[in-house]
Amino acid sequence: MGSKSFHKPEAAAVIFASGRLFPDFVLTANRLFILMIEMTAKASPIQEPVGKVSFSEGFMASLGEMIETVLSCFRSVQLAIILLSLLTIATLFGVLMPQEGLVELADIKRQFGANYRIFNAMGLFSVYSSSWFLTLQALFFFNLLIGSFKWLKPAWLAGTRKIYLASAHIQASPNAFEAILGASTSSEASSAETNQVQTVLKTWLKRHRYRLFQNPANTSQWYATKGSWSRLGPHIAHIGILLMIIASVYGTFTGFKAQELAKPGDVFSLSNQGASHDLDFFKPNINETYWLGQTPDWKVKVNDFRVQYYPQKPDTVQQYYADLSVLSSDGRELKREKISVNHPLQLGDLTIYQAAYDPTGNMLVKINGQARKLKVDTQFEDRKVAMLDVGPDATGNDRMLIVFPFIVQQDAGTDANKIVVFMKTKNGFLGADADSKIAKMPDNLRLREGQSGRLGGVEVTFLRPEFATGLQIKKAPEVPLMYLSYLIIAVGALMCVFSQRMIWFSFDHNQQAQARLSVAYKTNKGRLSFLKELGTLQQVIQKA
Amino acid sequence: MGELNWVYTALTLLVVSLVFYAIRLANPRKIFHEFAWGAMLLSMLCLVVSLVIRSKTAQYFALSNMYESMLVVCIGMQLAFLCFDRWFKVRALGFPAALLLLGAILYDLTLPTDIKPLQPALQSYWRSIHVPIILLSYALFTLAFLSSVVYLLKYYWVDRKTEAGHSVAARGSAGGNLDGSLDRLAPLASSTPQLAMAAAGASPVSSIKPLHAPLSIDGTIAYDQQHEHSNIYDELTYRCVAFGFPLLAVGIILGGIWANEAWGNYWSWDPKESMSLVTLLGYGVYLHMRVNQAHHTRVLAWVSVIGFILMLITYFGVNLMGLGLHSYGKIG
Ligand code: HEM
Numbered sequence: 058m059g060s061k062s063f064h065k066p067e068a069a070a071v072i073f074a075s076g077r078l079f080p081d082f083v084l085t086a087n088r089l090f091i092l093m094i095e096m097t098a099k100a101s102p103i104q105e106p107v108g109k110v111s112f113s114e115g116f117m118a119s120l121g122e123m124i125e126t127v128l129s130c131f132r133s134v135q136l137a138i139i140l141l142s143l144l145t146i147a148t149l150f151g152v153l154m155p156q157e158g159l160v161e162l163a164d165i166k167r168q169f170g171a172n173y174r175i176f177n178a179m180g181l182f183s184v185y186s187s188s189w190f191l192t193l194q195a196l197f198f199f200n201l202l203i204g205s206f207k208w209l210k211p212a213w214l215a216g217t218r219k220i221y222l223a224s225a226h227i228q229a230s231p232n233a234f235e236a237i238l239g240a241s242t243s244s245e246a247s248s249a250e251t252n253q254v255q256t257v258l259k260t261w262l263k264r265h266r267y268r269l270f271q272n273p274a275n276t277s278q279w280y281a282t283k284g285s286w287s288r289l290g291p292h293i294a295h296i297g298i299l300l301m302i303i304a305s306v307y308g309t310f311t312g313f314k315a316q317e318l319a320k321p322g323d324v325f326s327l328s329n330q331g332a333s334h335d336l337d338f339f340k341p342n343i344n345e346t347y348w349l350g351q352t353p354d355w356k357v358k359v360n361d362f363r364v365q366y367y368p369q370k371p372d373t374v375q376q377y378y379a380d381l382s383v384l385s386s387d388g389r390e391l392k393r394e395k396i397s398v399n400h401p402l403q404l405g406d407l408t409i410y411q412a413a414y415d416p417t418g419n420m421l422v423k424i425n426g427q428a429r430k431l432k433v434d435t436q437f438e439d440r441k442v443a444m445l446d447v448g449p450d451a452t453g454n455d456r457m458l459i460v461f462p463f464i465v466q467q468d469a470g471t472d473a474n475k476i477v478v479f480m481k482t483k484n485g486f487l488g489a490d491a492d493s494k495i496a497k498m499p500d501n502l503r504l505r506e507g508q509s510g511r512l513g514g515v516e517v518t519f520l521r522p523e524f525a526t527g528l529q530i531k532k533a534p535e536v537p538l539m540y541l542s543y544l545i546i547a548v549g550a551l552m553c554v555f556s557q558r559m560i561w562f563s564f565d566h567n568q569q570a571q572a573r574l575s576v577a578y579k580t581n582k583g584r585l586s587f588l589k590e591l592g593t594l595q596q597v598i599q600k601a
Numbered sequence: 602m603g604e605l606n607w608v609y610t611a612l613t614l615l616v617v618s619l620v621f622y623a624i625r626l627a628n629p630r631k632i633f634h635e636f637a638w639g640a641m642l643l644s645m646l647c648l649v650v651s652l653v654i655r656s657k658t659a660q661y662f663a664l665s666n667m668y669e670s671m672l673v674v675c676i677g678m679q680l681a682f683l684c685f686d687r688w689f690k691v692r693a694l695g696f697p698a699a700l701l702l703l704g705a706i707l708y709d710l711t712l713p714t715d716i717k718p719l720q721p722a723l724q725s726y727w728r729s730i731h732v733p734i735i736l737l738s739y740a741l742f743t744l745a746f747l748s749s750v751v752y753l754l755k756y757y758w759v760d761r762k763t764e765a766g767h768s769v770a771a772r773g774s775a776g777g778n779l780d781g782s783l784d785r786l787a788p789l790a791s792s793t794p795q796l797a798m799a800a801a802g803a804s805p806v807s808s809i810k811p812l813h814a815p816l817s818i819d820g821t822i823a824y825d826q827q828h829e830h831s832n833i834y835d836e837l838t839y840r841c842v843a844f845g846f847p848l849l850a851v852g853i854i855l856g857g858i859w860a861n862e863a864w865g866n867y868w869s870w871d872p873k874e875s876m877s878l879v880t881l882l883g884y885g886v887y888l889h890m891r892v893n894q895a896h897h898t899r900v901l902a903w904v905s906v907i908g909f910i911l912m913l914i915t916y917f918g919v920n921l922m923g924l925g926l927h928s929y930g931k932i933g
Contacts, residue, residue: 137889585833
């Protein structure tokens with residue numbers, strides 16, 4: 058890295074317009090280009106092999122060099138910058154273009170018309186699963202992997218190695234200053250001055266939490282450093298990212314996702330043995346042919362499902378509760394739990410989430426104290442209603458209850474779940490004005506959840522609408538690994554906030570035989586605050 | 602006093618701070634800086650009080666809609682600015698920062714401020730960790746953007762005419778040497794005010810002089826003030842990104858864990874998620890370009906500006922485009 062001047066051949070300059078930004082990368086890429094030409098030249102039978110080198114030897118040699126070149130290309134931070142930029146742009150595409158699964162396919166087709174086929178072939182409507190995006194990720198992975206090997210050792214050394222500098226070296230360094238410790242040229246006086254400065258320095262270093270090392274071979278050479286552990290930060294973060302990618306690949310090959318819409322009382326099986334399972338939706342994370350995972354042979358029973366609304370705002374859902382039992386294949390209950398949003402059921406690496414709901418079309422009521430489930434299945438003018446035969450009245454007249462359901466999640470403008478109940482006999486609606494159909498509403502009951510009323514001698518209590526629960530079932534064996542990688546990334550990234558500061562001291566005498574202190578300093582980031590700290594160092598030296 | 606009155610008080614204090622920072626632009630007296638800083642601090646405290654009152658009323662941590670979220674971003678920006686300003690004493694940044702905050706709070710007050718009950722997906726303690734961390738990173742990126750803009754303005758209007766080594770070498774080891782080898786001790790821009798002073802200061806006991814610094818004829822350090830100032834903005838940008846980047850990373854990770862706990866998917870390529878990843882990657886490019894040491898400070902400042910635009914799209918854009926998960930209950 059860091060080669061500031063190099064020969065830039067024309068071919069590369071044309072291919073990589075970004076050459077000015079990425080000189081090293083262009084250099085390696087260009088070398089690769091030249092090697093490829095050389096290789097084809099060597100492989101071509103028209104050309105005589107040079108000297109005694111046989112064809113295969115020449116081929117192997119350039120292959121070796123080529124691999125080395127590819128590796129050095131993959132080790133470069135410049136490739137990382139390019140890949141990170143490309144990934145940024147690609148991910149941005151996925152946000153800006155309508156993505157299948159988020160937007161209806163028909164809408165996409167309509168929006169893009171004739172361009173649809175081209176864009177679709179480019180994978181722009183499913184960016185995150187397109188082959189070029191995955192390729193980019195793979196390149197990124199290898200960049201990080203190969204790069205880590207290169208960077209880890211120097212960082213480790215920079216953090217742990219103790220380096221001592223002689224005055225001559227410090228004097229030659231661009232980041233240095235010197236202090237003449239008094240004008241005296243007599244050796245006793247100057248050594249007293251040196252001792253005094255050394256004591257002051259030691260206190261200063263201690264107060265600023267530097268670790269101080271003295272060269273065992275030459276005690277006038279000191280090395281002080283702090284924050285050396287932070288040098289490992291980026292590398293820990295990178296290893297975390299590698300682990301995260303590995304975890305996600307592992308999950309892709311072994312995990313699955315399933316969904317089931319189940320009514321209270323339903324039992325369904327999780328197993329997909331024999332290709333038939335009663336799940337509404339089952340999808341391994343990867344094409345079934347490559348999938349290496351398994352489904353458990355458990356069954357799940359939905360004991361109950363309730364939707365709870367805010368008491369003061371009955372049109373807003375507060376929480377969904379599903380009471381579930383997981384049963385083994387022989388019917389034993391393995392676990393029973395009431396799950397809600399944010400509180401899933403966990404059994405090994407299998408998790409069942411409360412994810413959705415759907416009105417089943419049944420209304421739970423009590424008729425004359427007896428619990429009934431009313432099916433909303435009859436078309437009445439423009440609405441679906443439930444009809445219930447409640448038998449004849451005292452005069453032998455057959456009575457029928459007509460129940461209009463109103464459910465907040467379904468009927469816009471409804472302020473709370475309720476039913477409106479009418480009664481119909483062979484004479485028509487109870488309480489209807491026979492002459493004018495419009496003038497008067499027939500007798501009716503409007504009941505919210507929990508309310509009761511009487512209509513035509515029948516006591517009706519509205520309990521609640523029945524809902525099916527939408528369960529999301531997921532097997533994700535990679536989660537512990539994934540969380541571990543998260544932890545590593547977080548720790549590494551936070552370590553990057555800190556910097557390593559290094560100060561070298563060397564005590565000797567100048568040509569005038571005055572006691573002299575030479576100081577060199579270096580940090581890997583946060584230069585200004587370091588210089589500020591060095592300012593106070595200079596002050597204490599000056600005072601001493 | 603009601604929560605909104607506290608916001609108005611904060612706004613008034615912010616105007617006071619703005620005025621003092623404006624005065625300070627022309628007049629370097631320290632007292633103005635202290636006044637401006639103090640007013641900003643009080644303004645931040647008022648916003649905090651307002652948020653606390655609001656949370657008490659709502660009976661949850663009030664961070665569930667745009668109004669509250671922007672309030673938190675403003676508090677975060679003030680906090681970060683106050684710290685950095687104490688530390689670096691950046692003269693030209695106070696005025697634009699106060700101006701931007703003023704605009705942000707005024708805009709925030711146009712948003713609906715009514716308190717609504719939380720939908721089920723948001724009732725989780727993860728919400729009170731994940732969201733503020735991300736918002737704090739946004740606050741830092743905004744500050745990074747401001748200091749990049751100030752840097753670029755200075756660069757194009759002042760420094761370019763006197764271009765004196767904005768080169769890679771002058772930026773020096775701020776970016777860090779990768780291998781720490783000694784013969785590659787990167788040259789530091791030779792002096793800071795302190796170092797220069799120490800060199801010029803004639804102490805009877807000892808004399809300290811920087812080595813290999815450009816010495817002017819009279820022996821004092823040729824201290825290029827404009828150049829040094831530009832570098833302060835560069836370093837401030839870097840510091841903000843260096844803090845903001847891990848925060849955003851941790852915030853996204855916590856979001857992933859939350860999503861996994863809540864609906865079984867730590868990553869679903871939802872536009873808001875993807876866009877926050879784009880922002881993270883964008884600032885990742887910034888950090889690596891810096892590590893690489895092959896780029897002019899100006900280029901880095903532009904990358905930080907781009908990062909900020911990406912952040913804005915994440916923060917406002919995705920909601921405005923009407924995209925996004927946060928549509929709980931959708932299955933399939
Ligand atoms: C999403 C992917 C990546 C993230 C989040 C990431 C994160 C980071 C962070 C936070 C730093 C510290 C920057 C600083 O100290 O200011 C860093 C430094 C670095 N990154 Fe990455 N990185 C990623 C990918 C890569 C890749 C693919 C490479 C290629 C080899 C790479 C090579 C480096 C190197 C060499 C450093 C400097 C280390 C040092 O200062 O000792 N990074 N990275």
